Amino acid sequence: MVWALSEPPPLPSRSFLVIHASVTGTAVDIAERLARRGRREGWAVTVKGVAEFNQLELLETPLIVFVLPTTGNGAAPPTFLPLWNALLHPSLPPDFLEDLRYAVFALGDSSYGKYNWVGKKMSRRMDSLGATAVVQRGEGDDQNEWGVESTFPGWMDEFYKAIDPLTPAIDGLGQLSISDVPPARIQLDKVTGNTLEVNPTPPPWAFDVRWAKIRDIERTTAPGWYQDVREVELEIEGFAEEQVLYEAGDVLEIRPQNSPEDVDKFLTSIGWTSIADHPYSITARSSDQPLPPHLPSPYVTTLRHLLTHEVDIGCVPRLSFFEWLAAFSGGDMEEKLRHFCSGEGQDDLIEYTNRPRRTINEVMYEFRSAKVPPEYILDLLPPMRARGFSISSSPAAHDGKVDLLVAIVNYRTLMSTPRKGVCTSYIASLSPGDRLPVRFDTSGILRLPAGTPPLIMVGPGTGVAPFRALMEERRRVGAKENLLFFGCRSISQDFHFEKEWKKMVDEGDLTLSVAASRDQDDKIYVQHRISEHSKMIWDYLSRGGLVYLCG
Numbered sequence: 001m002v003w004a005l006s007e008p009p010p011l012p013s014r015s016f017l018v019i020h021a022s023v024t025g026t027a028v029d030i031a032e033r034l035a036r037r038g039r040r041e042g043w044a045v046t047v048k049g050v051a052e053f054n055q056l057e058l059l060e061t062p063l064i065v066f067v068l069p070t071t072g073n074g075a076a077p078p079t080f081l082p083l084w085n086a087l088l089h090p091s092l093p094p095d096f097l098e099d100l101r102y103a104v105f106a107l108g109d110s111s112y113g114k115y116n117w118v119g120k121k122m123s124r125r126m127d128s129l130g131a132t133a134v135v136q137r138g139e140g141d142d143q144n145e146w147g148v149e150s151t152f153p154g155w156m157d158e159f160y161k162a163i164d165p166l167t168p169a170i171d172g173l174g175q176l177s178i179s180d181v182p183p184a185r186i187q188l189d190k191v192t193g194n195t196l197e198v199n200p201t202p203p204p205w206a207f208d209v210r211w212a213k214i215r216d217i218e219r220t221t222a223p224g225w226y227q228d229v230r231e232v233e234l235e236i237e238g239f240a241e242e243q244v245l246y247e248a249g250d251v252l253e254i255r256p257q258n259s260p261e262d263v264d265k266f267l268t269s270i271g272w273t274s275i276a277d278h279p280y281s282i283t284a285r286s287s288d289q290p291l292p293p294h295l296p297s298p299y300v301t302t303l304r305h306l307l308t309h310e311v312d313i314g315c316v317p318r319l320s321f322f323e324w325l326a327a328f329s330g331g332d333m334e335e336k337l338r339h340f341c342s343g344e345g346q347d348d349l350i351e352y353t354n355r356p357r358r359t360i361n362e363v364m365y366e367f368r369s370a371k372v373p374p375e376y377i378l379d380l381l382p383p384m385r386a387r388g389f390s391i392s393s394s395p396a397a398h399d400g401k402v403d404l405l406v407a408i409v410n411y412r413t414l415m416s417t418p419r420k421g422v423c424t425s426y427i428a429s430l431s432p433g434d435r436l437p438v439r440f441d442t443s444g445i446l447r448l449p450a451g452t453p454p455l456i457m458v459g460p461g462t463g464v465a466p467f468r469a470l471m472e473e474r475r476r477v478g479a480k481e482n483l484l485f486f487g488c489r490s491i492s493q494d495f496h497f498e499k500e501w502k503k504m505v506d507e508g509d510l511t512l513s514v515a516a517s518r519d520q521d522d523k524i525y526v527q528h529r530i531s532e533h534s535k536m537i538w539d540y541l542s543r544g545g546l547v548y549l550c551g
């Protein structure tokens, strides 16, 4: 769709703000790349997660770029909701944001019905509140051949072309060439003497992080079965009776650590081993690029500690990792890295990273001739993300305890070693008695309805986890019309919570239908079982029943 934009008013200064609302990290990378180019071209650019954004800044900032993914079925990322709800307030007049110029880059996947819903809604709301778009909305689509790289570089060009004439370049600022290295985000000052101590405990990544202890962690799939699935029981520390920590359907976040072996490997490749354990005082070099909000400033720590807790070295690198690596490489290596960052290099980049799922640690080893100064650690490496796990227990049935059902990610590609999940490898390394920080995500991804309407649940594999929590709660309130479709490969190998479901069936609280795909010659999946129960489903739905699908 093409539409005419009205002329944006000039900008009072060569500066702007980029707000991202990332769930899995793409939006952060896009926001940082947009900012990096701006800084090279003489713009003062601040990048913030939407959780750190003060809504008053809408009225005080001349230009804001929003980088917005759409999450589950058209929903906004939970961190974006407070801002979104504030913008929807009916009392806001149509000229409320008349002084604001804005741009939106939306991130989505066109295989979803509500494609890029959040970015589209945000653009419309900005327009209806009187803000002026400086450029048409950009849209990244996971379904494109190169994902977001198919559209983002072109959109970024359009964005800078549109804002450049809005303000004259300021003498002495910017206009660096592509080979100039932008300043590092942080400054590292070596701590001498005993004045400042390194705290071995990482700072909590959010204000509501709590400590938990592993009570039990057991493999539930048969020994030798291709998939290792663990039932994990956690005890929440400092839990007081009467306290409601979560509801059935909520999610527990775990922020993993990189293993000591992976950290050692990375330190060796990048050449930081000899300085890995020096205490450093870390501060932001400029207010445009503050430290991650959960870190104190100054933050006294070591490179080893940062690599263990704060950054992800086990994920597949995004394009900006190659941009930074190129900045510190020379010769053929630099040429290869710059090729990966170019439009023509995207097929090769996907072939090199995404297809084989090569990790940052492995790429760093291959490009170990790069001489990266340690103060670039937070530029080069993405932050460690917390991962969510559906809680499989209801709070009423498990006072102060939380159960999870975790599939340990381990698969093969053309790489010689198996690929492992960062968080699930960390979980698999834990033993009873180990402590770990956790956070309850109570934003209500899955909620039981009010009353006791019939429920149809479809949960293949570990997707069945939250249904155990829902069923415990349904039994507590005497709701007996529950139909569960569970999918696994084999009844004898990976039938999670088998005994508990059977007990619920025996007690008349559950109708259970299992599709074990490989227990017979013809593959049977949950969709086959669903059609076998069409009468019951129709009956449930015609009486206000609800369908829950998970996994």
Ligand SMILES: Cc1cc2nc3c(=O)[nH]c(=O)nc-3n(C[C@H](O)[C@H](O)[C@H](O)COP(=O)(O)OP(=O)(O)OC[C@H]3O[C@@H](n4cnc5c(N)ncnc54)[C@H](O)[C@@H]3O)c2cc1C
Pocket: 251, 314, 315, 357, 387, 388, 389, 390, 391, 405, 406, 407, 408, 409, 410, 411, 420, 421, 422, 423, 424, 425, 445, 462, 463, 465, 466
């Ligand atoms: C709301 C919610 C609830 C969740 N609940 C659960 C739960 O109850 N139990 C559970 O186990 N997980 C659950 N997850 C998934 C969980 O958050 C993690 O994504 C998952 O455990 C992997 O994390 P990781 O750090 O080990 O893997 P990562 O290091 O993040 O790697 C995961 C990536 O590896 C790739 N990958 C994984 N397997 C393969 C494969 N076979 N072939 C090719 N590529 C592959 C995929 O690209 C995937 O994105 C849930 C996720 C959400 C959003």
Ligand SMILES: Cc1cc2nc3c(=O)[nH]c(=O)nc-3n(C[C@H](O)[C@H](O)[C@H](O)COP(=O)(O)O)c2cc1C
Pocket: 021, 022, 023, 024, 025, 026, 027, 028, 069, 070, 071, 072, 073, 074, 075, 107, 108, 109, 110, 112, 113, 114, 115, 116, 117, 142
């Ligand atoms: C659980 C989940 C649900 C999603 N739902 C939608 C959706 O409804 N519409 C859409 O356009 N994209 C959807 N996407 C795609 C994401 O918006 C896209 O992958 C985006 O790049 C993620 O950005 P982030 O990494 O910054 O969180 C979904 C992705 C996931 C993982």
